[in-house]
Amino acid sequence: MSIYLMQIFNGISVSSILMLAALGLAIIFGLMKIINMAHGELIMIGAYMTYLTQKVFEAYGGPGLFSLYFIAAIPAAFLTTALIGYVLEVTIIKRLYGRIIDSILATWGVSLILQQLARSIFGAPNVEVKSPLWLNGGLLLMGNLQLPYKRLFIILLVTVCIIGVYWFLYRTATGRRVRAVMQNRSMAESLGINTRRIDALTFALGSGLAGIAGCALTLLGSIGPTLGTNYLVDTFMVVVLGGVGRIVGTIAGAFTIGIGSTSLEFLTNASLGKVLMFLLVILFLQWKPQGLFTISSRELDG
Numbered sequence: 001m002s003i004y005l006m007q008i009f010n011g012i013s014v015s016s017i018l019m020l021a022a023l024g025l026a027i028i029f030g031l032m033k034i035i036n037m038a039h040g041e042l043i044m045i046g047a048y049m050t051y052l053t054q055k056v057f058e059a060y061g062g063p064g065l066f067s068l069y070f071i072a073a074i075p076a077a078f079l080t081t082a083l084i085g086y087v088l089e090v091t092i093i094k095r096l097y098g099r100i101i102d103s104i105l106a107t108w109g110v111s112l113i114l115q116q117l118a119r120s121i122f123g124a125p126n127v128e129v130k131s132p133l134w135l136n137g138g139l140l141l142m143g144n145l146q147l148p149y150k151r152l153f154i155i156l157l158v159t160v161c162i163i164g165v166y167w168f169l170y171r172t173a174t175g176r177r178v179r180a181v182m183q184n185r186s187m188a189e190s191l192g193i194n195t196r197r198i199d200a201l202t203f204a205l206g207s208g209l210a211g212i213a214g215c216a217l218t219l220l221g222s223i224g225p226t227l228g229t230n231y232l233v234d235t236f237m238v239v240v241l242g243g244v245g246r247i248v249g250t251i252a253g254a255f256t257i258g259i260g261s262t263s264l265e266f267l268t269n270a271s272l273g274k275v276l277m278f279l280l281v282i283l284f285l286q287w288k289p290q291g292l293f294t295i296s297s298r299e300l301d302g
Contacts, residue, residue, distance in 0.1 A: 013151035015258025016158035021213040022238035024206025037107040040228025041114035046077035046214025077211040085207020118225040126222035243291030
C-alpha cells in the first residue's frame with residue numbers, strides 16, 4: 001500500500017508539471033487557434049536556463065548563495081521563455097492565424113532549430129542540475145512512506161502559478177480582455193481592444209509558463225535537447241482532454257492523465273500503461289469530443 005501511495009504522489013507531482021505546461025498551451029490555442037509544436041522546446045529552454053543559473057551561482061556566489069540559485073532560476077526561466085515566445089509570435093505566428101496546417105509545420109521547424117541550437121551550445125549529452133540542499137530529503141509519514149521535498153516543492157510552485165494565472169485572467173483588466181478575445185474576437189475588436197497586443201502578450205505568458213515547467217523538471221532528473229519532446233504529447237493530450245481555454249479543464253485533464261498513467265504503469269509496465277492511457281483518452285473523446293470543460297463562446301453563426 002505504501003508503494004502504491006508513493007506512486008500516486010509521484011503521479012500528482014508529474015500531473016502538476018503537465019498542468020503548468022498545458023495551461024499555457026490551452027490559453028494559446030483557445031485564444032489564437034494555433035497549435036504550437038515548439039512548446040516542448042520552450043520547456044527545454046526553461047530547463048537550460050535553470051542549468052545556466054546554477055553555473056552562474058557556482059562561479060560567482062559562495063556556498064550560502066548557491067542554495068538560493070533555484071529561487072532565482074524560476075523568474076529567469078519565465079522571463080527568458082516569455083521573451084522568446086513574444087519574438088516568435090511577432091515574427092512568425094502572427095502570419096499564420098487561420099492556417100492550422102501551416103502553423104504546425106512552421107512551429108515544428110522552429111522546434112528543430114531550437115533543439116539543434118541547444119545541442120550546439122550545451123552538447124548532445126544530458127546535463128545534471130544540482131538541487132539545493134533545502135530540497136534534499138523528504139517528509140516521513142506513516143511507515144516507510146516518504147514524500148520527497150523536491151516533489152512537494154513542485155506541487156507548491158504549480159499551485160502558486162495556477163493562482164497567479166487565475167488572478168490575471170479574472171481579476172485584471174488585461175485578463176478580461178484576453179477572455180473577451182477568446183469568446184468573440186470580432187466583437188472585442190469592435191469595442192476597441194487591441195487584439196494584436198493581446199495575442200502577443202498571451203503567447204508570451206503561455207511560453208513563460210512552459211519555461212517554469214522546464215525549471216521544475218530539472219528537479220526530477222537530467223535534462224537534454226529533447227527534454228520537451230518527451231512531454232509534448234502528454235501536454236497536448238491534457239489540453240484535448242480538459243478542453244481548451246479553461247483553467248479547471250487543464251487541472252482536471254492533467255490530474256487524470258498524470259495519476260492515471262502512473263497507476264496503469266504501476267499495475268502493468270511503463271509502455272503498456274501509456275498505451276492504455278491513450279486508449280482510454282481516445283474512448284472518452286469519442287463520447288465527449290469537446291473535452292471535460294469548454295469555454296463559452298459568443299461567436300455568431302453565419
